[in-house]
Each structure stands twice: as C-alpha cells, then as structure tokens.
Amino acid sequence: MEKIWLKAYPKGVPAEIDYTQYRSLVHLQEEAFQKYARRNAYASMGKFLTYSEVDQLSQKLAAWLQNTGMKKGARVALMMPNVLQYPVLIAAVLRAGYTVVNVNPLYTPRELEHQLNDSGAEAIFILENFAGTLQQILHKTKLQHVIVTRMGDLLGTVKGTLVNFVVRKIKKMVPAYSLPTAISFKQVLSQASRLRLTEVDLEHEDVAFLQYTGGTTGVSKGATLTHRNIIANILQCEAWLQPSLGATLQVEQLNIVCALPLYHIFALTACCLLGTRAGAMNIMIANPRDIPGFIKELAKHKFNMVPAVNTLFNALMNHAEFSKLDFSGLKVSIGGGMAVQKAVADKWYAATGCPIIEGYGLSETSPGATFNPANATEYSGNIGLPLPSTEIAILDDEGKPVALGESGEIAIRGPQVMAGYWNLPDETANVMTADGFFKSGDIGIMDAQGNTRIVDRKKDMILVSGFNVYPNEIEGVIAMHPGVLECACIGVPDLHSGETVKLFVVRKDPALTAEMLMMYCQEQFTAYKKPKHIEFRDELPKTNVGKILRRELRDEKKAA
Numbered sequence: 001m002e003k004i005w006l007k008a009y010p011k012g013v014p015a016e017i018d019y020t021q022y023r024s025l026v027h028l029q030e031e032a033f034q035k036y037a038r039r040n041a042y043a044s045m046g047k048f049l050t051y052s053e054v055d056q057l058s059q060k061l062a063a064w065l066q067n068t069g070m071k072k073g074a075r076v077a078l079m080m081p082n083v084l085q086y087p088v089l090i091a092a093v094l095r096a097g098y099t100v101v102n103v104n105p106l107y108t109p110r111e112l113e114h115q116l117n118d119s120g121a122e123a124i125f126i127l128e129n130f131a132g133t134l135q136q137i138l139h140k141t142k143l144q145h146v147i148v149t150r151m152g153d154l155l156g157t158v159k160g161t162l163v164n165f166v167v168r169k170i171k172k173m174v175p176a177y178s179l180p181t182a183i184s185f186k187q188v189l190s191q192a193s194r195l196r197l198t199e200v201d202l203e204h205e206d207v208a209f210l211q212y213t214g215g216t217t218g219v220s221k222g223a224t225l226t227h228r229n230i231i232a233n234i235l236q237c238e239a240w241l242q243p244s245l246g247a248t249l250q251v252e253q254l255n256i257v258c259a260l261p262l263y264h265i266f267a268l269t270a271c272c273l274l275g276t277r278a279g280a281m282n283i284m285i286a287n288p289r290d291i292p293g294f295i296k297e298l299a300k301h302k303f304n305m306v307p308a309v310n311t312l313f314n315a316l317m318n319h320a321e322f323s324k325l326d327f328s329g330l331k332v333s334i335g336g337g338m339a340v341q342k343a344v345a346d347k348w349y350a351a352t353g354c355p356i357i358e359g360y361g362l363s364e365t366s367p368g369a370t371f372n373p374a375n376a377t378e379y380s381g382n383i384g385l386p387l388p389s390t391e392i393a394i395l396d397d398e399g400k401p402v403a404l405g406e407s408g409e410i411a412i413r414g415p416q417v418m419a420g421y422w423n424l425p426d427e428t429a430n431v432m433t434a435d436g437f438f439k440s441g442d443i444g445i446m447d448a449q450g451n452t453r454i455v456d457r458k459k460d461m462i463l464v465s466g467f468n469v470y471p472n473e474i475e476g477v478i479a480m481h482p483g484v485l486e487c488a489c490i491g492v493p494d495l496h497s498g499e500t501v502k503l504f505v506v507r508k509d510p511a512l513t514a515e516m517l518m519m520y521c522q523e524q525f526t527a528y529k530k531p532k533h534i535e536f537r538d539e540l541p542k543t544n545v546g547k548i549l550r551r552e553l554r555d556e557k558k559a560a
Contacts, residue, residue, distance in 0.1 A: 001393065001401070005385040005450025010243045010373045016389045017239055019232040019415055024202035026094050028231055029276055030055070036279035039253055043301065044084045044284040045163065047155045051279070054088055057154075061092035063195035064188050068123065068145055072097040072200060075119045075210060077143075078263070079103040079112075079134075080127035082284045084154040085185065086262050087272050089125055097200030099207045101222075102263035105130045106526045110477070113137040114219055119210050119422065125149060125185070129167070132177040149185035151286070204228035210422055211265050213363040213468055220473070222422030223363040232415035233269055233366035234277050236387040244332045244357075244374040245278075245305070254280035255329070256305045257298065259288040259312060265367040266336050266466065270307040280305075288312060295321045302329040309337040309466035311497055314344045317351055327352040332374060334359060336367070337466025338498045339454070345379035358383060360454070364431070364438055366416040370452060382453040383444070390414035393437055394446050409458055410444040411437035460550050462491030462499050464528040469501055471550060474531070477524050478503065483512035488540050488548045489531060492557055503531035504540060504553060512536075 006015050022028045033055035040048040049057075065076065076093045078100060080086055093100045101119045103112065105127060112133055116124070123145035126134055131148055138146070151167045152160030167173045208230050210222035245254065256275050260267035275282045283301050288294055295316065308316075313335065316322050333348060335356040345356045357374055360383035361367030370392065372384035386392045393401050394408040402408040417438045420428035431439050441459035444452045462469040471489045478487045485508040491499035505517065514534040521530045541552040 001391065003386075003391065003450070004404075004448065005392075008373075008385055008449040008451070010375050012243055012246070014239055014388050017232065017235040019204075019228055019235055019389075022231050024094075024204070024206065024227045025208050025230050025273075026200075026202055026227075028234070029091055029094070032276045032279060039279055040281045041276070042084055042087055042282050042284055044082075044286070045155055045159070046300075047084065047159060048281075049084055049088070049154070054091060057088045057189075058091035058095055059197050060189060060192035060195070061089060062096035063197040064192035065092065065096040065098060065123070066198055067191075067195050070096075070098065070122055070144075073099060073207065074123070075099045075101045075121040077101040077103050077116060077119065077121040077124040077126075079105050079107075079124060079130055080149065081105055081286045082258055082262055082267075083127065083149075083151060083286055084284065085125070085149050087282070088154070090262075090268075090272065094202075094208060095197065095200070097202060097206075099210060101210045102212070102268065104261070104263050104526060107133065108524055108526060109133050109136040110524055111220075111526060113140055115212055115222075116141045116143065118219075119212075119222055123147070127151065128174050128177070131179055131182075132175040135177045135179055138179065146179055146182035147185055147188055148179065148182045153185050202227060204231075205419070207419070209268070211268075211363040220470075221424055221427060224419040224422050225363075225366055226419050229366045229416050229418060230269065230273060232389065233368050234274050236389060236414075236416065237270065237274050237368050237371075238277060239388050240368075240371050241332055241374045252304075252329075254278050254305060255301055255303045256280050256282050256307070257285070257303050258282040259285040259294060260307060260309065260337075260466075264337070264466070265363045266307060266309075266361075269366060269368065270334060270336070291315055291319045292321065295319060295325065298325055302326060304329050305332045305334070306330065307334040307336065310335060310340045310344055311338075311465045313340070313348050313356065314496070317344075317347050323351060327354065330354040332357060336361065338463050340379070341498075342379050342381065349378075355379065360384065360452075362438075362440060364418045364440075365412055365414070366418070368416065369412045369414070369440075380451070382447075382451045384452070385450050386412075387414070387416075390416070391437075392446065392450075392452055394444060394452075395433075395437070395439065399433055399439075404446060404448060407443050407445050407455055410440045410442045410452060410454070412440060413437045460490070462489075462501055464491075464494075464499055464501065465497040467528045469529050474501060474503070474525070474529060478505070478517070478521070481512075481517065481520055483507060483509035483516070486540060486548070488550055488553060490550050490554045490557070492533065494532070497528075500532040501529065502533040502535065502557075504535050504537055506537055506540060 037052040152163030209225040258271040335358045359371040361369040391413045393411045443456040485506045494500035541549040
C-alpha cells in the first residue's frame with residue numbers, strides 16, 4: 001500500500017526506525033545507565049535517584065530474583081503507584097530475564113485474582129497500602145514469593161521513616177493485613193547485597209511485559225509485548241518528537257512529568273522507557289488526583305514534557321495555583337488515552353504556550369501508532385499520522401481497504417504490534433489479519449495527507465479517563481447479584497472523564513435499589529469501572545434471538 005502520509009512528515013522525522021540496534025530492552029537500558037550515570041533519573045518527594053543508582057539497585061534486585069530459582073520468562077507482578085521502587089523494579093525484572101506483569105493497585109480482589117492466575121505470576125512486589133487485597137485471594141494463586149514495600153523505602157533513612165510513619169499512623173492509608181509468608185523490600189535489598197547478577201541472553205521475541213486490557217469475552221486479557229515491540233515504540237516516539245525536543249536535548253536534561261500511572265502502557269513507554277533512552281529525569285507523581293500536591297511538586301522543577309489524558313489537563317487548569325507555574329521549559333504536551341477536547345486543548349495552549357499534541361494507540365501497540373506533528377501549533381481534532389515504520393489501513397467488514405475518505409476499522413501494522421494475547425490464540429486470531437494488521441475496533445477516516453480521524457467505535461468498549469471498560473465484564477458480574485434478572489451497560493458522555501458507565505437493570509427482586517447495587521459494585525470493581533448511573537427497566541431491547549441490543553440503548557440516549 002502507498003504510504004501517502006510520508007509526504008506530510010515533519011522535517012527530520014525518518015520514514016523508518018532500526019530497532020535491531022538493540023539486542024533487547026535490557027541492552028537499551030544498560031546503555032543509558034552507563035551513558036547518563038551521573039544524571040538524575042527519577043525525582044519523588046524531594047528524593048532523587050541517579051541513573052547509576054538505578055543501575056546498582058536494579059542489579060541487586062535482579063540478582064535476588066534469579067536466586068529464587070525462577071526460570072527465564074517467569075512472570076513477576078508489580079502492584080504499586082508511581083513510587084521510586086516501580087521503575088527500579090521494572091529494570092530489575094527485565095535484567096533477571098523475566099516478564100513484568102503491571103497491576104493496577106486499585107484492583108478489587110476479584111480483578112487481582114484473575115490477572116495473577118491468567119498471567120501465572122510467581123512473584124509479586126506490592127505496596128503495603130494494597131496488601132489487604134492480596135491477602136484475600138493469595139491462597140487462590142500460584143504466587144511463590146510476596147515482597148511488600150512501603151511508600152518511603154527508597155527515600156533515604158530520615159525522609160523514608162517520616163513518610164512511612166505519616167502514611168501509616170497519621171493518614172492511616174494502610175489497612176490492616178496479614179501475609180505471614182511475605183518478606184519486606186528492605187529485607188530483599190539486604191539479602192541481595194551478597195548476590196551477583198547472571199547476565200541473561202535475551203532476544204527480540206522474548207516477552208518483556210504482559211499488559212492487561214479489557215476483554216470482549218468479559219475478562220481482561222494480557223497483550224504480549226516483546227522486547228522488540230517496546231524497543232521499536234521507544235525509537236518511533238523518539239524520532240517523532242525530535243523536532244520539538246531536539247534543541248532541549250542538546251542544552252539541558254529533559255524533565256518529564258510522570259503523573260500517569262506506570263502500570264498504564266502510556267506512562268510506561270512515554271515516561272519511564274522513552275525517558276531512559278533520552279537520559280531524562282521523570283518527576284514521579286504518586287497521587288495525581290491530589291491536584292494541589294501535584295502542582296506543588298511541579299513548582300519545584302523546570303519541566304519539558306507533560307504526557308497526560310484530557311481529564312488531567314483539565315483538572316490542572318481548573319486549579320488557581322496552576323497559572324503561577326513556570327512554563328518556559330515546556331516543549332511538548334502529549335494527549336493520549338482518550339480524545340482530547342478542543343476546549344481543553346485551547347485553554348492549555350492559552351495557559352502554557354505549548355499545544356497539546358494528540359496521539360493514538362492501544363496496549364496492543366505498545367502503545368504509539370499515530371501522532372500529530374510534534375511541531376504543530378494548533379488543535380487538529382484528528383489522531384495524526386502513522387509513526388515511522390508503521391502502516392495504517394482503513395478496512396471494511398470483510399477486511400478489505402476502503403477508498404480514501406470513507407470510514408472503516410482502523411488497522412495497524414508495525415514492529416510495535418503485540419505478539420498476541422497471552423494464551424488466547426482464538427482472541428488473537430479475531431483481531432489480527434492474515435497480513436499482520438491489528439484491528440483496533442475503532443472506526444476512522446483517512447484524508448489525502450494520511451491523517452486519520454476517529455468517528456465511532458466498533459466495539460462496545462467504554463473509555464473512562466483513558467481506561468478501557470468492557471460491558472461484558474460489568475454485565476457478567478452484575479448478573480451474579482441475586483436481585484438482578486438481566487442487565488446491560490453503555491458509555492454515556494461525561495464532562496470530567498469523557499465517558500462514564502451507565503447500567504440498565506431489570507429486577508428479579510422488586511426491593512433492589514440503586515444504592516444496594518452501588519455498594520455491590522464498590523466491592524467488585526476498581527473505581528473507573530463502577531457505574532455512575534443506574535436505571536431500572538421492565539425490559540431491555542433484544543434481537544429476535546434474545547441478544548440484548550446495547551446500540552439501541554445508546555441511540556436512545558443520543559436522541560434524548
């Protein structure tokens with residue numbers, strides 16, 4: 001197919017990238033550790049970690065992991081917010097020859113049990129704040145090693161002790177738990193000091209990450225991301241951003257605001273791993289919902305790059321202190337995870353002098369697939385051009401390309417496209433074409449320059465603040481409530497999160513109330529999946545074979 005988009009590429013952006021320059025993601029990381037040894041790699045709560053310190057700590061932790069006897073390719077789960085331990089552990093797990101399983105720390109016991117069992121994780125590093133969740137389902141998993149860490153464990157003796165005391169005793173953020181077989185992160189570091197890391201021969205097709213995403217069958221599934229996938233996407237994003245970041249990189253260290261959670265593929269690649277490649281410093285924000293605290297942290301640094309979702313950009317601007325920040329170093333603002341609204345983009349540009357550059361991708365594409373030009377000065381409303389070494393096709397229902405300007409399913413081919421869904425060959429076959437394109441489930445139109453605009457969603461997926469919510473999962477769990485006869489859910493527009501979940505229920509028990517269902521959902525779902533609206537009905541629209549028609553429910557809402 002003709003790559004019409006190449007003519008619209010910004011000056012200096014190559015048509016292709018060469019991911020073969022690195023044998024593995026570990027090779028890329030270790031090169032950065034040596035090259036930028038004296039630079040700060042991460043900043044958190046006033047503490048800085050240099051690349052040299054990340055190198056030494058991750059070596060120790062990797063040696064300890066190898067000493068457990070786990071075989072190459074074993075899965076290690078990481079369940080924590082953006083604390084300093086997280087990026088160090090990512091490097092450690094990869095250096096030991098294992099696969100990182102990123103886990104949302106706000107998962108309920110049900111969600112956590114599924115992910116640990118589906119991935120076959122043998123070890124988990126978990127922040128103590130969430131250990132109570134693990135306690136409830138540990139006996140149902142294959143975990144052999146549980147390591148509990150505390151918020152202040154890498155903040156130094158004085159500050160770390162103070163932070164741990166405040167978190168536990170003052171803010172009471174650590175619910176009581178009992179994990180008798182667990183050991184502490186500090187114990188691991190102590191034991192690791194006597195061990196030596198054995199270098200592992202890793203190749204492009206070895207699995208680096210299992211990145212869990214919503215499942216059309218009702219459960220989330222692991223996108224299998226290889227070392228090749230991630231290396232390719234780091235180099236693709238770096239090449240694309242060069243027109244904006246080139247000058248910055250030559251005169252000063254790049255400072256990236258890492259407020260999106262590292263368990264999300266957007267932050268994992270755009271902040272942590274791209275930052276490593278560039279010798280950048282990531283400013284770690286553990287709780288981005290604390291907007292006053294977030295802005296206070298930003299005031300301490302000159303920042304150059306802000307990857308965020310629409311809701312986060314909006315929340316920052318709506319705080320009075322935001323306008324007092326120094327934006328003179330801001331070169332790139334990346335919007336992803338969900339559609340950026342024009343009103344938000346315009347306000348951000350007016351406030352900071354830096355436009356939001358919207359990109360598009362999925363967990364299955366590591367995640368970057370398309371981007372607006374990094375040197376753009378205004379909001380375009382589309383998802384941009386395919387990245388280097390990436391092809392976009394717009395396909396009809398038979399999988400054939402449509403004419404330019406016509407709508408169809410957006411399909412992506414490139415070295416960043418996943419190896420498949422973990423242990424789910426049928427699900428993988430459903431989303432991959434014979435010639436290697438991944439079918440995204442989004443409906444788009446490509447123009448004559450190669451820009452693509454999303455116009456609809458083929459799947460019934462709901463996008464809440466950049467997180468995928470699949471109705472099958474919600475409905476499957478709600479249907480287990482004894483008071484529910486049948487149910488359906490759809491996404492409805494929401495000013496703050498883009499979309500939110502609306503649930504329709506036919507009662508089996510006439511006494512069932514919305515409050516009772518909300519309490520049930522609280523136990524079963526992490527926050528972004530919980531229905532915000534519940535509507536009771538006498539019946540739901542169905543096909544003649546009895547399948548519930550979600551589209552009819554959506555059309556009702558649009559008409560209203």
